[in-house]
Amino acid sequence: MGADELLPRVADGDQGAFEDLYGLVSGQVYGLVRRVLRDPAQSEEVAQEVLLELWRGAGRFDPERGSALAWILTLAHRRAVDRVRSARAASDREERVARRAQTPPFDQVAEEVEAGLEREWVRRCLDRLTALQRQSVTLAYYDGYTYREVAHRLSVPLGTVKTRMRDGLMRLRDCLGGGAA
Amino acid sequence: MNLPLRPHSLAGPYALDALDGRELHRFERHLSRCARCRDQVRALQTDTLRLARAASGTAPAGMRERVLTAVRITAQETVPRPAGARRAPRLVPVAAAAATLALIAAALLGVQLSRTQERLDREQAQARAIAQVLAAPDSRATGERFPDGSTVVVVSSPNLRRAVVTxxxxxxxxxxxxxxxxxxxAGKPRSLGLLNGEEPLVARDLGGPGGALAVTAEPDGGSPSPTGRPLVQLALESTVFGK
Incomplete structure (x- = not known):
């Protein structure tokens, strides 16, 4: 049974369905949260929070708005981004003078060697974007920066970043084609 | 903050969750009125889903048990579905007060609920202590729901010699x-501290074979040894706090 069938059962209080759903999505939820947060302990905490929220809020899922997996991963991504931003705000306060010279995490995606067809395919397609499109997309999605922060980090105007994000995603779509999503 | 004149140009940043604050709310308001933008966002979100799936990993082994324990004791939200009403495009955060047991599950998972400012420091220290126990590689959860509706949940780490009791x-x-x-x-009952409502309590310096947890009502400030009858009791397996 897929997530689309399981989630409505979870909404009805079916704990067995939740266990199946956990088996199906926990790796994807944790992996995504971890990609954004990096820190394993914090990632686990946020992933647990997301999974519990799936149980509590399964009734909020509306199949007309998209697939269950999209809903779940959107939730996971937003929670991870919220956490990374509040952590950043806290550390910015603590070390206001901190050097900005840390390694730019731009091409983290390309460093991931772990195989997996989807991963490999997405990586290849990200490589086909222009550098600015790729950096705009990955700094936002995998590092949790707002588009204003991305513009600042890349020293380009806001309008450019907005456009690169949209164009980058659309070009990614062309490259990925209609493959399994 | 300069807000863009053409908000629908924010579809890309929105799909990537790269908006925040006022700009996010403003764009979401705009989305509710702009069908073309909703279509655009939806298409772009299909693309971000691919990015999400490409980040798939393996969840830590201990997480499953903790989440399933939390699920067993956590009530679900009831979602009223007003007929014909449009839903807000963005997921609404879990309402903190929706379920009686949300607090303990939240504490169990280290979720920070919104509180008054003066309690935050203490709670953050507490939350860190809790998170530390939860994130310990050897942490395990146990718990029970009693017929009167009360629950006791213990997450413990033998290595840290600590447990979070709610x-x-x-x-x-x-x-x-x-x-x-x-x-x-085996010996004299040892106080683990006073319970403050339903807040989780971090018990430290634990060790030795299991035993049982019990709650009694004691004169204000607590007693050196229990004087009241146990209100709830939870027998612990010997493995909970280590051997």
């Missing part, structure tokens, strides 16, 4: 009394 659903202690948590083992 008791919910007890009636308030009579005035002039506090609920005190005890660890009853």
């Amino acid at each position: 008791v919910t659903g007890l009636q308030d202690p009579p005035s002039g009394k506090d609920h005190q948590l005890w660890l009853a083992g």
Whole structure:
């Protein structure tokens, strides 16, 4: 049974369905949260929070708005981004003078060697974007920066970043084609 | 903050969750009025889903048990579905007060609920202590729901010699009394501290074979050894706090 069938059962209080759903999505939820947060302990905490929220809020899922997996991963991504931003705000306060010279995490995606067809395919397609499109997309999605922060980090105007994000995603779509999503 | 004149140009940043604050709210308001933008966002979100799936990993082994334990004791939200009403495009955060047991599950998972400012520092220290136990590689969860509706949940790490104990659903202690948590083992019961409502309590310096947890009502400020009858008791397996 897929997530689309399981989630409505979870909404009805079916704990067995939740266990199946956990088996199906926990790796994807944790992996995504971890990609954004990096820190394993914090990632686990946020992933647990997301999974519990799936149980509590399964009734909020509306199949007309998209697939269950999209809903779940959107939730996971937003929670991870919220956490990374509040952590950043806290550390910015603590070390206001901190050097900005840390390694730019731009091409983290390309460093991931772990195989997996989807991963490999997405990586290849990200490589086909222009550098600015790729950096705009990955700094936002995998590092949790707002588009204003991305513009600042890349020293380009806001309008450019907005456009690169949209164009980058659309070009990614062309490259990925209609493959399994 | 300069807000863009053409908000629908924010579809890309929105799909990537790269908006925040006022700009996010403003764009979401705009989305509710702009069908073309909703279509665009939806298409772009299909693309971000691919990015999400490409980040798939393996969840830590201990996480499953903790989440399933939390699920067993956590009530679900009831979602009223007003007929014909449009839903907000963005997921609404879990309403903190929606379920009686949300607090303990939240504490169990280290979720920070919104509180008054003056409590934040203490709670953050507490949350860190809790998170530390939860994130310990050897942490394990156990718990029970009693017929009267009260629950006791324990997440412990033998290596850290700590446990997070959460008791919910007890009636308030009579005035002039506090609920005190005890660890009853082979010797004299040892106080683990006073319970503050349903807040989780971090018990430290644990060790030795299991025993049982018990809550009694004691004169204000607690007693050196229990004087009241146990209100709830949870027998612990010997593995909970290590051997």
